[in-house]
Amino acid sequence: MRCDVKTYPLTIATCAVYFVVGAALAQTPPSGTKLIENPLYKKECAKCHGKTAEGRHFGGPSLISEKTAAASVEDLRNITANGKGRMPKYAGKLTSEEIEGLVQQIRALNGK
Ligand code: HEC
Missing domain, CATH: 1.20.5 (Single alpha-helices involved in coiled-coils or other helix-helix interfaces)
Incomplete structure (x- = not known):
């Protein structure tokens, strides 16, 4: 110029x-709301899975991983609803729509 x-x-x-x-x-x-911007995630999940969903030491594993990418919608829904190991269960605490939303956002984070 x-x-x-x-x-x-x-x-x-x-x-x-x-x-x-x-x-x-x-x-x-x-x-499109991302998982890490979902207020439910920030309130319920970030303390273990981290603000960026990449996991925290002594908390929970990263939710952006090959393992998570390989998990089916049903697996992710089951783990979130029923818990697994040190992962608490959320059935009864969150509605199934809320869990479904979180699961879809976890999938989206893994490019699904
Ligand atoms: C108290 C800590 C804690 C909180 C809170 C927590 N998680 Fe977890 N989460 C874990 C741990 C630990 C695992 C690993 C479980 C295992 O495989 O034994 C896990 C595993 C998972 C998995 C499976 C990941 C994979 O790759 O197989 C998903 C999905 C998940 N959490 C979603 C959530 C969601 C959604 C929330 C909030 C509603 C949440 N977690 C809250 C500790 C937590």
């Missing part, structure tokens, strides 16, 4: 517009 005195204010204005639009876009959350 030419930068002589006459077009300079215009250049600044154009840059300002790009900056504002870019900042606004950067703050808009991506479409």
